Amino acid sequence: MPVGLLSLSTELLALIIAFAAEASPDLSRTSILCRLRLTCSRISASATPALFRSFILRPCDPSIARFHALLNDPSPFGPRSLVRRVVFESEVKQQHDDDCLGWSWEPELTELTREWYAAVSRLSELENVQHVYVRFAPTCLDTDDTGTGWIEAFPNSNVLNLRRGILVAVFKAIVGMRHSLRALSIENLLNFVDTTFTNKSCFTEVITSIQELHISIAADVDENDPANAFPLLPAIPRFWPSFASVWLAPASPRLISLTLYCNVEFGAVPYWQDCLSSTTASQDTAALAFPRLRSLTLGRYALAYESQLDDFLASAAVLPELRRLTLDDCPIVSHLSVSESD
Template identity: 30%
Template sequence: MTIPNLTMTIPNLASLPPEIIHRLSLTNRYIGAISQKELLKVVTVYPRKESRERFQAILEDKTRARLVNRLYLDVSAWAGYYTQERYINQSNRDKEILQLRRFMKLVPRLKELPRLRSIVLRFHQGCYVEDTRNDAHQNAAFRSCVMDEFIAALASLDEPVKELALCNLQNINPTDPEVVQNLTKILGSLRALRLNITNEHDEGNGENDLEQDEPHRFFPELPSFWLAPAAATLEHLTIYSSNYFGFYPKLDLREVHLPHLKTLALGKYAFVHDSQLEWILSQGKTLTELYLDDTPILFEVSVHNNDRASLDPDRYIHQAGLRNKHFATYDKRWHHYFRAFQVGLPHLRHFRYGRSGWWWQKYMTPLERETEITVGMHDESYMVFCDGFGPTPYMNTTIYDTDDEEPSYEGEGVDRMEEDQQALEELLEKIGQRLEVVD
């Protein structure tokens, strides 16, 4: 067997795991040349020394630098104590600060990767608004520093990137005019945008998470800040959040027009009114893939501050047992949605509704795992929003309270319906997608 025919024994080298490709490259020089092209298509860089040095070696070899198409900049494990003063103080020789400083010096060198078209920036999933907590993972000041330099580097590229993913993006938008201008420029050339949003979480009192101001600023701003600049070119959009969103905090997508959108993925997005369904159907001329990951229908909502919720004020009524809370119901069920998709999304070729197991992997939102959602109805397909209760106001049934002397009691829930499952199977059959059976 001649060396050129050796490639015929490997039907698809690119599909193999990187560690296998690397081992094969050690066995044969010809395979080594091929495998290097595959290994360098996607490169991950961490702040630690050995990773920085490997990346620097790639940058300094123009042949290898030209092979890099996709880059992951992963600062999720950096756990130093950050303040801007410590970072800019060159006499500070703290090990973690030095590590970060040396890592960030590589960021402006992204322009030395002439074929870079896709980039991912990943932070730690834990975040806090206040910078006073010394035990906080990656405070807001740290994230702002990294984001500002990262955005400046991307904006300076001769050829703009086409895909941008921000993993564990804290729910705080930049405000510096230069940073906003650079980001707007980047967004204007994107074909794919993935926003995996992390929110401050109180492990012992999760009901307090939504009392923070930040999510109630970030999500209403998301359409104008992140989507409007990218609307003309965007073909893929992923919006995942570590907390439920859509109703409270509200995200109104009705004014967002994405004329070329082919793929839409939503994680922990809560449906509570028809306009949300109608917005998805408005993408019917182009949409070919739709992923709904842990996205409940809220059949009842009761909320203290309806200004922070997505429903119009006239949708609410007074309900006995809920004191002064605003109460509303939603009568649509998943079979209504699935049948609407079947009619209104004529080009749909891949659909997944269900829940990804990756939500429980290190308690972070799944990144680039849309196609791995376990398809099917689940225990949280229907939920309520019941303000004032924990560990989260998103629960299975509404809690009522007659008075201080009477015990609270729960309202009725919504079971997963046979009609839902039937409508889901009909949709999958229409688009030619096999329903996977999970043991």
């Protein structure tokens, strides 16, 4: 006897709708779910939570207006109660999208600073949000014809100041939430620890309270570039030891899930290796331990030393509760060629 779609259980129907929403290259996920909601009440009951589960706030007027409209709905059981994840984007990509068409990048956000920040500050009105996602552009620093023009503005460039303002606004909004945030994701975080931001109380409050941290690093600053020794600027500190001390160390006692990606390989050079090592910690990096961590995902983490795996698999002091280790695009290094200057 054939089984009709509407005779399936609610759980199966929800899974089918979720897959159907990702199936078309010509229509956005939002468009598909909106159309499914119009078919019948049974399908609408499953499509509606999927439609509002994640909300993306982009730096354009239509997206900002839609975010305010969502929050202004007076019904306590309206769409805003279904939102579980909020994505804050700092650029508008050229894509098929119901909100924004065209191309812009982060400096364009300055034209909408007041409106965008006002929308971000209303995050606490979404009472069921568990995950906040901040997505930056993959490239932060501009270069001139010589390839080193960025150094003249770094670390006080307008783009860096803008990114700092975005992070401060988002972290303050998280602090203002009525409940603790479970997960924080940041895409394309610049490989430069901005102490002006990390020294703020909102950073400390957020980073010490979350249970999941997922970060992808955009290595836009070349730490080995001779231009980094520019005499009028402070020396750029090695990123990974600073990142481990400032971001990972305060979060480590509560984390149950950690994801670290980078757009270039990291982990093989010693000063990158000690980012996740208790036995090779340098003077800049305290030994790390993750007493509650169950899931660890590393992307493009280069494996070159036995001690790197020892901390993951053999050391009960570092990862006593680890249940899942995912290595994505992680090369195994058999030889290293190091120049005399390095």
